[in-house]
Amino acid sequence: MPSYFEDLTPGTGLRRPRAAFTSDAGRLSLTGTWLFRLSATAEGAPLDFLGPEPPPGGFTELPVPSHWVLHGHGVPRYTNTAYPFPIDPPHVPDDNPTGDHRLAFDLPAGWRTADSVLRFEGVDSCFRVWLNGQCLGTAKGSRLPAEFDAGPALRPGPNVLAVRVHRWSSGSYLEDQDMWWLPGIFREVALLERPVGGVDDFFVHAGYDHVTGRGTLTVDTGAPALISVPELGIEDLPAGREATGLAVEPWTAETPRLYDGHLTTHGERVPLRLGFRTVAITGGLLTVNGTPLLLRGVNRHEHDPDHGRALSVATMRADLLLMKRHNVNAVRTAHYPPHPAFLDLCDELGMWVVDECDIETHGFIHADWRGNPADDPRWEPMLLDRMRRMVERDKNHPSVVVWSLGNESHHGRNFGVLADWTRSRDPGRPLHYERDRSYRHSDFYSLMYTPVDEVERIGRREEAVPPETADDPELEARRRALPFLLCEYAHAMGNGPGSLAAYQRVFERYPRCQGGFVWEWIDHGFRRRTADGREYFGYGGDFGDHPHGGTFCIDGLVFPDRTPSPGLAELKKVFQPVTVELAGARLRVANRHAFRDLSHLRFTWTLEDDGRRVAAGELPVPRVPAGQAAELPVPRLPAAAGEGWLTVRAELAGDEPWAAAGHEVAWAQFAVSAPAARPVGPGRAARRRGDVIALGAGLFDARTGVLGRLGPLALDGPRLDIWRAPTDNDRGMGANSVAREWHRAGLDRMEHRTVSVAPREDRLVVEARVAAAGTERALRVRYTWTAAGPDLRLEVHVVPEGPWDDLPLPRLGVRLTLPADCDAVRWFGRGPGEAYPDSREAARVGLFATTVAGLQTPYVVPQENGHRAEVRWAELGGPRHRLRIEGAPHFGLTARRWTTGDLAAARHPTDLVERDRVYVNLDLAHHGLGSASCGPGPLPEHRLIPTETAFALLFRALP
Incomplete structure (x- = not known):
């Protein structure tokens, strides 16, 4: 007979699942410092810590909630898909670390012990509990609550709680x-007083009729109870009786209106926070209060760089505030129910929740799905138990609009059981499950990482018939009528994701495409330090864990410490709920909110001339209703002497619960004047002087034609450069790896051969060939230098040679090095952050300044970063000299204190050692970022295919 931790029961001694709630009954928190002992195996762990006597040696202190592997007891282990133990269900290895937890506590005087409940919010992965030596039961289901009857075992005064966790x-x-496999009691533990005649469970049904504008309220509970909502004039409404015709403001994620009330029995008073809303799929669309939704969502794992999944409420709030401030309106709780406090916050702040x-x-x-529990009837009790515990715990949250049956578990009969039970228990919410492509148990057609063009076909309902429904016309007709969600897309791993704007355009064009959830919210890195105290974040394999998923847990929109990445800035711009377009002399302001008008926003404009503000004002935008637009005249603008840019901003007019007044919600920018053409003076003659060639203020190596000095400034270059440190999306997944193609083609080891150096009367012409050893694929390059006054002008002409086929270049530009003291950087172009061809919406044109260090994006896994796009001019310098670079018209700028090779070789930012030079790349173009770390690569228009190309740059040394 298998042990309790290997059997197929959800647990023993468990109370029925019920809603999470607080009340005026006693609650004794048992969080704090416990005693802890780790044994290597379950069988070898002695049961010598259950009684009142002090436990034997071997116990140390451990905070609860926590994961013991984050406190020096073993190591965390990260895997993506592979189990970290043999596939031998339901068995686990003999080496099964077992943590014994012990807490001595005093029961408060006057505590009503009868019917007391011991509640665990989350324990990973299986546990057994004793109270004063009496076994209360066992439980599995790590991210779900487990409750036990504690009354018979409780004693007045001192008590001992013992918990064994496997x-x-x-x-x-x-x-x-x-995710990381992190054992332990990682959510709160509490003892709950249960008064006679108290509330055991209740189900709030708070509906809203968008036709009448009225609400209805029913609260079902097993005990005689009365409901009061003073603001609505409801006093002592009996449980189970419906109140109708309520004049309520509906709850939405944009306007999260909650009404305070209470549920009362003769023994207990339970506070209620009621949100009136009705969820339905109508006409093939997911609607709330009669309005179709567009989900601008993220997938969210629970993670803290120091505490794992033992999150504080403050951290949960910080997550939601960041999401709201970045225009995220939906969360999929991947891949388990979150801490219940997170849903309280979603109700309060406003978030659509799957x-x-x-x-x-x-x-x-990895076993070709043989033995998959989803299709094995023996596993039905465990799977159904998990669904019941989630639905019962979270059923009273207005923010929860969709139940998901789980994730990436293939298909099988047990999902039918889960779906049938859930629809019976809660018919007011639709169901989602993506991996069964028949969608017989799902109310959504849902996919992951689908390319943009396929999403567009789905929007037109022209997608191919999947094999799972090809032989069942009725099932296929049902699938084709379902609303479409991308439950995961745009893999935010490292630098990226690309194509966010392209996805959003499709979502907004086709009503069937109701949005999706970017993977994912946060990098799952753990804070670590080098021997000399420098901080970095560890990932799979950094802890000696094996097997492991490596860097694949570093795939978030925020870094492990919740610093927003450039990808989150891009997402905010793409998700913005207001758009502004310029058409002739008029501005068109469109409201993309589903429910809210624009009266909460203040619109301002600024005019900049060559990056310097010359005028500003406020735009009188009317109260544009949700889903509508208004036009207004462009403000009267003074003439700009140079390049003029009009920027329109939508800011919060007053404080919101998630941001202060003045917070920028949306912006748009328009070019209103172009710079005057720069006159080109007569060229100077190039003259050879021994080993150097002089041209204007420049001195060139007579053998290679490489510029070595410009006025007082010593430099080296520029020379053609096509290599970048591969991004996570360049590295891709499996066969979908452009970086592998680049390495195979030798693009990381290109060699330069000077063909000719030709000084002429008005220019210097240098011919070169750039190729990798062992290949015939090459780039012919001609550098043409001319001089006028203090300026050196470079024209670069590139011609591909050999069988490039469809192989894209990583980048195309030139590289040079500058002295180490060239630390200050100013530029006029897009900024302030990095931008790439398919991730540039968040970068606006302006005048910016920083340092070389400030140009870097410290991705947890070092890779290509920091590129500033569409730079008109840039100045890099120090106390003694500066270099000004101008584009014709634009270039891309990257500057670092390490080489591209250094960057590519580093596993963590602490591996990067500053050199005594500044390495500068001036690019014509970059290959797009895409999402190939777990999805499609860049769109065709963002692939940098080699072709005959010319670009020009101007250099000037400044005092």
Whole structure:
């Protein structure tokens, strides 16, 4: 007979699942410092810590909530799809680390012990609990609450709670969720007083009729109870009786109106926070209060760089504030129910939530899905238990609008059981499950990482018939009528993701495409330090864990410490709920909110001339209703002497719960005048003087034609450069790796051969060939230098040679080095942050300044970063000299204190050692970023295919 941690029962001694709530009954928090001991195996762990006597040696202190592997007891382990143990369901290895937890506590005087409940919010992965030596039961389901009847075992005064936690269990087969495996009691533990005649459970039904504009309220509960909502004039409404015709403001994620009330029995008073809304799929669209939704969403794992999944409420709030400030309106709780406080915050601040069950069996893909619990009736009780516990816990949250049956568990009969039970228990919310491509149990057609062109075909309902429904016309007709969601897209791993704007354009064009959820919110890195104290973030394999998923856990829009990445800035711009377009002499302001008008926003404009503000004002935008637009005249603008840019901003007019007045919600920018053409003076003659060639203020190596000095400034270059340190998306997944193609073609080891150096009367012409050893593929390049006054002008002409076929270049430009003291950087172009061809919406044209260090984006995994796009001019310098570079008309700028090779070789930012030079790239173009780390590569228009090309730059040394 299998042990309890290997059997197929959800647990023993468990109370029925119920809603999470607080009340005026007693609650004793048992969080704090516990005693802890780790044993290597379950069988070898002695049961000598249950009684009142002090435990034997071997115990140390451990905070609860926590994960013991983050406190020096073993190591965290990260895998993406592979189980970190043999696929042998439901069995686990003999080496099963087992953590014994012990807490002595005093029961408060007057505590009503009868019917008391011991509640665990989350324990990973299986545990057994004793109170005063009496076994209360066992439980599995790591991200779900477990409650036990504690009254019979409680004593007045001193009590001893003992909990044995196993790292691996049969439940672990359902928790292969692309995350760190982190055992322990990681959510709160509490003892709950249960008064006689108290509230055991309740179900709030707060609906809204968008036709009548009225609300309805029913609260179902097993105990006789009365409901009061003073603001609505409801006093002592009996439970189970419906109140109709309520004059309510509906709850939405944009306007999260909550009404305070309470549920009262003769023994207990429970506070209620009511949001009136009705969810339905109508006409093939997901609607709330009769209005179709467009989900601008993210997938969110729970993660903290120091505490793992033991998150504080302050951290949860910080997540939601960042999301709201970046125009995110939806969260998929990947891949398990979150801490219940997170949903309280979603109700309060406003967020559409897809609440996902604690089920993923992805590791069975490595066994061709043989033995998958999703299709094995023996596993039905465990799977159904998890669905019940999620739905019952979270059913009263207005923010939860969709239930997800789980993630990436293939398909099988048990999902039908989950779907049938959920629809019966809660018919007011639709169901989502993506991996069964028949969608017989889902109310959505849903995919992951679908290319933009395919999403567009889906929007037109012209997608191909999937094999799963090809032989069932009725099932296919149902699938084709479903609303479409991308439950995961735009893999935010490292530098990227690309193509966010392209996806959003399709979502907004086709009503069937109701948005999606970017993967994912946060990098799952753990804070570490080098021997000399420098901080970095560790990932899979950094802890000696094996097997491991390497860097694949570093795939978020925010860094592990919740610093926003450039990808999040891009997402904010793409998701902005207001757009402004310029058409002739009029501005068209469109409201992309689903429910809210624009009266909460203040619109301002600024005019900049060559990056310097010359005029500003306020735009009198009317109260544009949701989904509508208004036109107004362009403000009267003074003439700009140079390049003029009009920027329109939409800012919060007053404080919101998630941001202060003045917070920028949206912006748009328009060119209103072009710079005057720069006159080109007569060229000077190039003269050879021994080993150098002089041209204007420049001195060139007579053998290679490379510029070595410009006036007082010593430099080296520029020379053609096509290599960049591969991004995570360049490296791709599996066969989808452009970086592998680049390395195979030798693009990381191109060699330069000077063909000729020809001084002429009005120019210097240098011919060269750039190629990799062992290949015939090459680039012919001609550098033509001319001089006028203090300026040196370079024209670069590039011709591909050999079988390039469809192989893109990483970048195309030139590279030079400058002295180490050239640290200050100013530029006129796009900024202030980095930008790439398919991730540039967040970069606006302006005048910016920083340092070379400030140009860097410190991705957890070093890679190409820091590129400033469409630069008109840039100045790099120090106390003694500066170099000015001008484009004809634009170039891309990157400057670092390490080489591209250094960057490519580094595993963590602390591996990068500053050299005594500044390495500068001036690019004509870059290959796009795409999302190929777990999705499609760049769109065709963002692939940098070699072709005959010319570009020009102007250099000037400044005092």
